[in-house]
Amino acid sequence: xxxxxxxxxxxxxxxxxxxxxxxxxxxxxxxxxxxxxxxxxxxxxxxxxxxxxxxxxxxxxxxxxxxxxxxxxxxxxxxxxxxxxxxxxxxxxxxxxxxxxxxxxxxxxxxxxxxxxxxxxxxxxxxxxxxxxxxxxxxxxxxxxxxxxxxxxxxxxxxxxxxxxxxxxxxxxxxxxxxxxxxxxxxxxxxxxxxxxxxxxxxxxxxxxxxxxxxxxxxxxxxxxxxxxxxxxxxxxxxxxxxxxxxxxxxxxxxxxxxxxxxxxxxxxxxxxxxxxxxxxxxxxxxxxxxxxxxxxxx
Amino acid sequence: xxxxxxxxxxxxxxxxxxxxxxxxxxxxxxxxxxxxxxxxxxxxxxxxxxxxxxxxxxxxxxxxxxxxxxxxxxxxxxxxxxxxxxxxxxxxxxxxxxxxxxxxxxxxxxxxxxxxxxxxxxxxxxxxxxxxxxxxxxxxxxxxxxxxxxxxxxxxxxxxxxxxxxxxxxxxxxxxxxxxxxxxxxxxxxxxxxxxxxxxxxxxxxxxxxxxxxxxxxxxxxxxxxxxxxxxxxxxxxxxxxxxxxxxxxxxxxxxxxxxxxxxxxxxxxxxxxxxxxx
Numbered sequence: 254x255x256x257x258x259x260x261x262x263x264x265x266x267x268x269x270x271x272x273x274x275x276x277x278x279x280x281x282x283x284x285x286x287x288x289x290x291x292x293x294x295x296x297x298x299x300x301x302x303x304x305x306x307x308x309x310x311x312x313x314x315x316x317x318x319x320x321x322x323x324x325x326x327x328x329x330x331x332x333x334x335x336x337x338x339x340x341x342x343x344x345x346x347x348x349x350x351x352x353x354x355x356x357x358x359x360x361x362x363x364x365x366x367x368x369x370x371x372x373x374x375x376x377x378x379x380x381x382x383x384x385x386x387x388x389x390x391x392x393x394x395x396x397x398x399x400x401x402x403x404x405x406x407x408x409x410x411x412x413x414x415x416x417x418x419x420x421x422x423x424x425x426x427x428x429x430x431x432x433x434x435x436x437x438x439x440x441x442x443x444x445x446x447x448x449x450x451x452x453x454x455x456x457x458x459x460x461x462x463x464x465x466x467x468x469x470x471x472x473x474x475x476x477x478x479x480x481x482x483x484x485x486x487x488x489x490x491x492x493x494x495x496x497x498x499x500x501x502x503x504x505x506x507x508x509x510x511x512x513x514x515x516x517x518x519x520x521x522x523x524x525x526x527x528x529x530x531x532x533x534x535x536x537x538x539x540x541x542x543x544x545x546x547x548x549x550x551x552x
Numbered sequence: 553x554x555x556x557x558x559x560x561x562x563x564x565x566x567x568x569x570x571x572x573x574x575x576x577x578x579x580x581x582x583x584x585x586x587x588x589x590x591x592x593x594x595x596x597x598x599x600x601x602x603x604x605x606x607x608x609x610x611x612x613x614x615x616x617x618x619x620x621x622x623x624x625x626x627x628x629x630x631x632x633x634x635x636x637x638x639x640x641x642x643x644x645x646x647x648x649x650x651x652x653x654x655x656x657x658x659x660x661x662x663x664x665x666x667x668x669x670x671x672x673x674x675x676x677x678x679x680x681x682x683x684x685x686x687x688x689x690x691x692x693x694x695x696x697x698x699x700x701x702x703x704x705x706x707x708x709x710x711x712x713x714x715x716x717x718x719x720x721x722x723x724x725x726x727x728x729x730x731x732x733x734x735x736x737x738x739x740x741x742x743x744x745x746x747x748x749x750x751x752x753x754x755x756x757x758x759x760x761x762x763x764x765x766x767x768x769x770x771x772x773x774x775x776x777x778x779x780x781x782x783x784x785x786x787x788x789x790x791x792x793x794x795x796x797x798x799x800x801x802x803x804x805x806x807x808x809x810x811x812x813x814x815x816x817x818x819x820x821x822x823x824x825x826x827x828x829x830x831x
Contacts, residue, residue, distance in 0.1 A: 263734040270642045272646070275705070278698060282683070346571070361574060363817075368805055370805075372581075372806075512681075530675065
């Protein structure tokens with residue numbers, strides 16, 4: 254038995270395809286990406302010249318980059334906070350009922366598995382300047398904001414709209430994670446607290462919250478990475494209009510700098526944005542884990 | 553506990569009211585797409601929220617042919633299907649070796665693979681695009697399958713290694729007594745035993761790749777090789793939008809997912825949660 258499980262040839266045969274794929278498709282390109290970020294790409298000769306930190310300095314002075322960075326940070330903060338509040342609220346309420354719990358849970362989770370590209374089209378129509386929700390508002394004599402086309406304010410209205418749509422679509426994910434954690438809490442803890450005269454509110458504050466805390470770190474890092482990667486929804490809702498509307502996020506700016514016909518093929522600069530994105534992901538995860546680091550209580 | 557029932561009631565009712573409201577918030581937009589998809593363009597503009605007065609089923613045909621959705625759906629099926637099979641085979645082989653076989657670097661290999669979960673696809677987009685363009689994999693569905701496969705592997709390895717660990721040792725030992733080779737142990741015993749895990753991983757992989765937009769947008773520019781999400785974004789052009797075609801197209805894109813989801817929602821929800829937690 255032991256000999257079989259130590260069979261070197263079999264081990265290599267089993268692991269090699271996965272490891273080779275990982276190295277060739279993931280780790281080598283990451284290295285290349287860091288190198289490209291330090292280069293200027295010449296479209297005509299298709300060559301790369303090493304220019305040091307030139308791309309980063311350029312991005313630092315770039316107005317669009319500032320907007321993209323600002324919007325991404327807004328998404329990051331908004332999604333972390335809102336998903337924590339609503340995800341935890343839904344989870345806490347759902348664990349209080351038994352009948353229909355699965356139904357509610359599955360319906361709220363449904364948009365997570367649907368294509369953002371499809372749902373983005375739907376919401377883009379609902380928030381259209383003339384038709385959609387404004388049609389209803391007009392009929393009731395209410396003011397009709399230009400939802401997706403307003404450009405005033407530090408955080409523009411379209412950003413809020415899209416942030417709420419993202420919350421609607423992805424809150425199920427956080428809810429599921431918190432539910433998994435809450436249902437893992439031993440019921441006798443609650444029974445003991447009720448015998449000692451605790452109210453439901455107190456039980457939530459002093460039992461549920463501390464025991465859910467480790468999961469908050471996990472769920473929030475997932476939200477943070479997800480909101481930094483945010484692309485599908487905003488692209489399908491606004492398409493190429495992101496630039497004029499000052500609606501870029503890092504991912505759309507990366508896409509446009511690297512691949513769009515308008516932005517040209519600045520592979521070097523786009524790689525630099527990619528590097529910044531990865532760095533932000535790592536920083537966000539580290540910060541969140543630092544804040545929510547707790548020892549796991551015995552449950 | 554019986555005594556507690558009376559005062560709890562009010563709050564329970566409130567919770568139900570709250571979640572019924574949430575149900576409307578979640579289901580109404582989807583029901584509304586279905587309703588709007590059979591209206592003609594004039595009535596979409598005139599009364600976007602009204603009940604359809606006449607049913608224009610030909611919208612679906614127009615969207616299907618006009619948006620090349622048929623080809624897009626076949627492309628998506630091909631890409632996601634192949635990715636699914638490869639992910640399951642390669643991923644569970646690696647998971648088995650990491651979880652059950654005895655070698656020094658198994659822990660390191662697991663970490664190496666799990667790092668892959670942390671890395672956003674944006675970072676490797678440009679190098680991969682350049683490399684694939686050089687070797688002729690751009691505008692080729694295999695050029696999508698390879699990165700999809702790589703990015704699906706970590707979750708698969710993570711979930712499957714859990715399943716393989718839970719297989720009792722005695723089972724493997726008795727198979728060994730009967731003279732099974734290590735390959736037979738894997739393919740004839742462990743692989744079939746981990747069916748539930750394979751099913752969950754498979755569904756997740758499929759759904760994730762079915763919805764993927766960025767890679768598909770960048771790597772494929774040939775109109776006949778676009779996947780479904782990319783084909784959808786083409787319904788919105790900067791100057792006009794064919795709403796009477798767009799809504800049927802959305803329906804066509806989300807109905808398969810909704811059907812699969814309603815059949816297996818519990819497994820999917822559990823699987824995605826375990827896949828997301830990953831410690």
